[in-house]
Amino acid sequence: MANPPAEAVAAAISALSRARGAAAVAAFGLLSTVAHADPTSDASILGRSNDGPRIDDFRLRLTSYYQDGRGYQSQAGPVAGPGSERAIIVQPMLLVGIRQSPRIRHEVVVPVDIVSAASANALDVISHASAVNEAVGIEVTSRFELSDDDQLMTHVGWHEEEPFGSGSFALGYTRSLADDNATLGISGQATYDRFDFLQPNGDRYGRRNRTAVNGNLSFSQLLSPTTVFDASYGLTYQEGLLQTSYNSVPLSDAAARTPEVFPHSRTRSALSARVAQHVPETHSTLRAAYRYYWDSFSLSAHTLELELHQYLAPRLIARGSYRYYTQTGVDFFGTSVPSGIGTFSPRTSDSDLAAFHANELGLRLQWLARGHSALDVSYFHYERDNGLYANIFSFGYGESF
Amino acid sequence: MSERLWLAARALLLALLCATSACAIVPQNRRQYLADPTMPAQDDALERRAMRKFHVTREGAAGADGKPAGGGCGCGN
Numbered sequence: 001m002a003n004p005p006a007e008a009v010a011a012a013i014s015a016l017s018r019a020r021g022a023a024a025v026a027a028f029g030l031l032s033t034v035a036h037a038d039p040t041s042d043a044s045i046l047g048r049s050n051d052g053p054r055i056d057d058f059r060l061r062l063t064s065y066y067q068d069g070r071g072y073q074s075q076a077g078p079v080a081g082p083g084s085e086r087a088i089i090v091q092p093m094l095l096v097g098i099r100q101s102p103r104i105r106h107e108v109v110v111p112v113d114i115v116s117a118a119s120a121n122a123l124d125v126i127s128h129a130s131a132v133n134e135a136v137g138i139e140v141t142s143r144f145e146l147s148d149d150d151q152l153m154t155h156v157g158w159h160e161e162e163p164f165g166s167g168s169f170a171l172g173y174t175r176s177l178a179d180d181n182a183t184l185g186i187s188g189q190a191t192y193d194r195f196d197f198l199q200p201n202g203d204r205y206g207r208r209n210r211t212a213v214n215g216n217l218s219f220s221q222l223l224s225p226t227t228v229f230d231a232s233y234g235l236t237y238q239e240g241l242l243q244t245s246y247n248s249v250p251l252s253d254a255a256a257r258t259p260e261v262f263p264h265s266r267t268r269s270a271l272s273a274r275v276a277q278h279v280p281e282t283h284s285t286l287r288a289a290y291r292y293y294w295d296s297f298s299l300s301a302h303t304l305e306l307e308l309h310q311y312l313a314p315r316l317i318a319r320g321s322y323r324y325y326t327q328t329g330v331d332f333f334g335t336s337v338p339s340g341i342g343t344f345s346p347r348t349s350d351s352d353l354a355a356f357h358a359n360e361l362g363l364r365l366q367w368l369a370r371g372h373s374a375l376d377v378s379y380f381h382y383e384r385d386n387g388l389y390a391n392i393f394s395f396g397y398g399e400s401f
Numbered sequence: 402m403s404e405r406l407w408l409a410a411r412a413l414l415l416a417l418l419c420a421t422s423a424c425a426i427v428p429q430n431r432r433q434y435l436a437d438p439t440m441p442a443q444d445d446a447l448e449r450r451a452m453r454k455f456h457v458t459r460e461g462a463a464g465a466d467g468k469p470a471g472g473g474c475g476c477g478n
Contacts, residue, residue, distance in 0.1 A: 059445070059446075059447055061445070061447035061448060061451060063448075063451040065455060067459075091451060091454070093447045093450065093451065095447055107446075109446075109447070109450070111450065111454075179428070179429065180429075181426055181427055221426075222426055222427040222432075222435065223426065224426065224427065225427050225431040225432065225433075225434055225435065226434045226435070228435060228440065231412070233409055233412065236463075268462075268463065269405070269406075269409060270462065271408075271409055271412050276440055276441075278434045278435070278437055278439070278440055280434055284439075285437065285439035285440055291462075293462035293463075294405050295462075297461075299461045300462075301460070301461065301462035303462070309439035311439075317438065317439060319439075319444075325456075325460060325462075327460060327461050329461070330461065352458070352459055352460060352461055358460070366438075368438065376445070376448075378448070380452070382455070382459075384459075390455070390459070392451075392455065394448060394451060396445055396447060396448060398445065
């Protein structure tokens with residue numbers, strides 16, 4: 001009877017040997033392809049052939065957020081608040097585009113969040129300002145060209161962080177009209193979140209969940225050889241535990257806090273429109289966008305975005321941007337509540353849900369290198385009139401094949 | 402709310418009319434400026450994603466951009 005560990009070792013050596021052989025065959029095949037490349041072939045003249053899956057896009061982005069402010073939901077301060085909202089977030093992201101065939105393409109995005117200092121995203125970093133929390137996810141979007149005018153899209157996403165997990169699925173359909181002068185799109189998405197039911201004092205009461213379903217309609221239209229217009233409408237319905245369970249509200253008549261409570265469901269709608277105008281004479285592009293939002297929490301918001309893209313050199317583009325945002329706040333926002341408030345009565349002190357105005361200025365430089373690669377660096381300054389501000393730095397690199 | 406829904410319905414109807422009556426305003430051979438890197442309505446997908454994450458986390462309004470609100474982050478927004 002053979003010794004089982006010896007059998008396992010022999011099998012492993014055999015597998016390694018087969019793998020080496022396969023690698024050698026693959027390498028030989030690749031070298032042969034290179035060695036026998038015909039400069040007059042279709043593939044050489046028209047570009048790569050579409051015989052099988054290949055990577056056609058690769059992008060990396062590193063974004064850093066430095067945020068500070070004071071909000072009554074935060075415990076990083078006096079009991080009656082407001083507490084610190086200071087946070088530092090580093091977010092590396094990777095995107096890989098895979099062309100499976102002339103009519104099928106996949107895009108894989110891997111975002112990672114590293115959160116340090118006081119954060120609204122995790123309890124431990126609220127109570128311990130130097131703690132760190134990490135989050136990671138993966139999203140796969142596939143596009144299938146059903147015909148020259150019809151395209152189907154599927155999207156699958158997964159996200160995981162310390163007290164929280166999330167999965168999503170989306171389906172979309174796009175139709176091109178009038179010789180690609182207009183595009184009409186419809187899409188739907190469902191998201192399921194599951195997370196620890198953390199209390200402001202750190203206690204955990206099992207797990208809770210929330211679901212969101214979302215529908216979108218969009219269309220775009222070429223208005224002239226230099227003008228594009230697009231618009232969309234989105235409707236989202238959420239149900240479940242919608243509050244951030246470890247957020248708290250100061251009591252007005254006691255040196256204590258009570259957990260934040262939201263209604264069980266929320267319906268959100270938004271209309272948006274944008275226009276892009278290229279000016280060939282000055283090598284510039286102007287873009288403007290407007291968005292109106294309203295929901296069942298009585299929150300409404302207006303967003304206005306303006307961008308100017310300017311060629312400084314044939315391969316160097318500068319972008320200046322301005323964004324104005326204003327919201328009314330939810331109808332159950334307050335900086336404190338009486339201790340006699342009902343257990344399930346909605347209340348929040350979250351500064352993100354208060355009425356405020358916000359201004360954002362951005363600058364970006366993009367260099368389009370030879371060989372379909374691009375580098376960009378950008379900076380944004382965001383400031384709200386209720387005390388929160390953020391500085392955002394982003395660096396991107398992309399390569400198309 | 403009903404006024405807003407009516408507003409949304411009218412905007413949607415207008416959009417559908419525009420799209421279904423779409424005419425070939427710009428022929429294929431006059432689209433060189435539309436193909437300029439500065440013209441796509443949205444910039445780099447990762448940059449857009451990064452800024453969207455920030456706005457969704459720090460503001461009460463989200464949605465209408467193909468993504469549902471409240472999914473994928475640990476915040477109550």
